[in-house]
């Protein structure tokens with residue numbers, strides 16, 4: 100045995116003897132370091148902020164544990180030193196947190212890479228309560244155990260990804276599918292001839308100020324001036340926002356104007372447009388709101404014993420409605436959704452029909468929802484099953500719900516290129532290039548070299564959508580040479596042609 104280890108053994112023995120003699124008779128070792136009281140059994144009861152058997156350590160802060168062992172049914176995440184996600188340094192009383200966690204007690208997550216400076220780092224509770232009209236649409240409260248513990252990035256416009264490090268490329272509709280609609284919102288404004296002040300529209304967090312006597316063109320211009328509206332092209336064949344009025348030539352009128360505002364350049368289902376109109380005044384009073392009009396089309400064909408539900412904003416589903424539901428039952432059921440009441444819902448079933456679905460006929464039900472924003476995102480979920488039992492083996496019901504929401508694709512680089520998410524730049528597939536209307540990669544590059552100076556395509560002009568659908572349509576004035584017969588029908592069997600593909604809006 101080496102001398103060093105013998106010496107150590109002796110010193111440990113002395114320590115144990117010291118503890119034994121110092122604790123008998125209610126005496127605590129080291130007199131609890133002056134940081135606690137000695138109980139009759141000789142144990143230290145440390146004061147707040149101190150820890151250790153002799154109260155010589157500084158206590159680190161506690162907070163709900165990230166992981167612990169449940170002490171009863173659903174009783175977990177109880178307070179723990181450094182939230183069970185870090186070590187306590189007893190000399191300093193500071194927690195040394197595991198990577199990715201922060202706070203005095205390691206009680207909250209840090210955001211990945213601090214959102215790279217391109218987003219807000221918000222807790223679950225903060226994100227629920229925030230509203231910016233763009234990524235954070237609805238105010239809600241969230242108070243579960245992780246409400247103040249789990250954090251994430253809410254990226255600024257133009258950035259994406261969990262840490263806001265990605266630069267998304269421009270999105271466009273895919274020209275390979277057709278028959279889809281642009282999103283539109285319907286604004287109603289009734290305000291007398293002495294209407295004063297202005298109201299504001301908010302879209303993706305940006306505002307447009309609208310005067311009550313503006314024309315449709317002026318309203319569209321104000322909306323297009325918002326940076327949140329996709330209108331990067333300086334020249335375009337159609338404007339990115341189109342407004343049409345019915346009822347009057349001005350956006351507000353004493354009898355009321357319904358203004359339909361269509362976003363022709365931003366594809367897909369867009370965030371709602373909000374109105375702020377509290378300053379608008381008139382001696383005749385005023386009424387400003389957005390209307391979402393949804394059309395439910397149903398025929399239940401021998402399977403009319405099932406039911407359906409609506410799903411509203413926030414993803415809430417209504418109670419189930421029988422296919423035989425009438426106007427007032429639909430209105431009452433919808434009014435129980437958050438944000439809605441009977442006063443702002445109007446339900447109209449096609450003339451002379453008492454129920455939303457019929458065995459023998461197709462029924463149209465119009466549901467108008469008036470709120471201070473549009474569109475209200477209403478969906479319908481039909482079911483043949485009632486209380487878990489299939490009714491019969493008949494044809495399923497045909498039930499669809501259409502709204503003013505846009506349904507075009509939101510594809511990076513028009514789906515015809517690849518996106519470099521570090522730069523937000525598209526690399527277009529071969530033969531595609533930037534298009535003023537469809538954005539990057541939206542235009543097919545036509546080889547004009549064999550046209551011999553002619554303005555008209557000597558080949559065959561076809562939309563990719565027609566190719567995909569196999570539709571034979573001569574929607575444009577197509578001119579082509581086809582071996583000499585110059586048929587007015589460009590799609591006859593014996594025609595031969597150069598197949599040249601261009602996108603909608605491109606002809607010459």
Ligand SMILES: [Ca+2]
Nearest residue numbers: 272273276277
């Ligand atoms: Ca499309």
Ligand SMILES: [Ca+2]
Nearest residue numbers: 368369474504
């Ligand atoms: Ca929408």
